[in-house]
Amino acid sequence: MKWVHWYVPVTNRATGRYAIGVAVSDSPTGPFRDALGHPLVENNEIDPTVFIDDDGQAYLYWGNPNLWYLKLNSDMTSYSGGPARIPLTTAGFGTRDGDPNRPTLFEEGPWVYKRNGLYYLVFAAKCCSEFIAYSTAPGPTGPWTYRGTIMPTQGSSFTNHPGVIDFNGGSYFFYHNGALPGGGGFTRSVAVEKFDYSADGGFPTINMTAAGAPQAGTLNPYVRQEAETIAWGSGIETEPSGEGGMNVGWIENGDWIKVKGAAFGSGAASFTARVASAGSGGTIELRLDGSTGRVVGSCQVPVTGGWQSWTSVSCSVNGATGTRDLYLRFTGGSGYLFNVNWWQFNAAA
Known part of the structure; x- marks a missing residue:
């Protein structure tokens, strides 16, 4: 059976520390169950994302205030070696002003993927309020080069985390805001915009809209x-x-x-x-x-x-x-x- 894996930030009740857990299901809609009965990894940091490279090697990335990765085994619920910290340099992740303890823009919420041979790391930048920025690299662990802002600070949520996919020939940028009634920093809603990369693989500036992405295709009302x-x-x-x-x-x-x-x-x-x-x-x-x-x-x-x-x-x-x-x-x-x-x-x- 092929399992669906869901990686989530959790709090370990025994230690009181933030950790990364993994749940499994035979369906992307659940129900999910705890795969291990304990955290997959625990270092008091949050916001996991998983990327599987062309050679089948899976990587787990996470972190706030640091940025970490590890190599997942083929079972996707264990790993080889230990967590490694990605150096947060201003060349790799931009310069943050006014906070000597956080010299770069990286804050949290990393999203890693590969497109046309280039590795992307999209992340929430400079709390608070956050904006979305990105870096690129020739490999899954770097070295990273800061490329700039994707979505400037806007909306009614102080936090904003990204996701990026290609689907049916289009590119889509996911983010969150507090745009729904009663929304805010801890009552967030997910939104999506369609965009086009530049010739060199760069992002345009993407703003929050009420309309969102155009419909990908019509809906057939004559099927259930x-x-x-x-x-x-x-x-x-x-x-x-x-x-x-x-x-x-x-x-x-x-x-x-x-x-x-x-x-x-x-x-x-x-x-x-x-x-x-x-x-x-x-x-x-x-x-x-x-x-x-x-x-x-x-x-x-x-x-x-x-x-x-x-x-x-x-x-x-x-x-x-x-x-x-x-x-x-x-x-x-x-x-x-x-x-x-x-x-x-x-x-x-």
């Missing part, structure tokens, strides 16, 4: 879609489902889900949803282009006798054509109404 497939939402939460996976729950009157770019084509004839209710039941309103947009269908949800007592409900649909933003708006009485596990449209003949 999990209810937690959400571009945006209001009021709802997710929880483990008794039928496997997750479901959307804690639904109250007026809550809604936005599903972006649903490709209805020539039109939908009906809609089916998997629902459960130990509350009063209610209605799923199918609206286009806004939470108060035109209603193209309305499905009644009965009381099923339990929050995990699932049944399927269907209703007719009229006017859902082309590629549109779909809103599932939930209405009913007071309190929690019902749960939704999945949904699917059926095309008109």
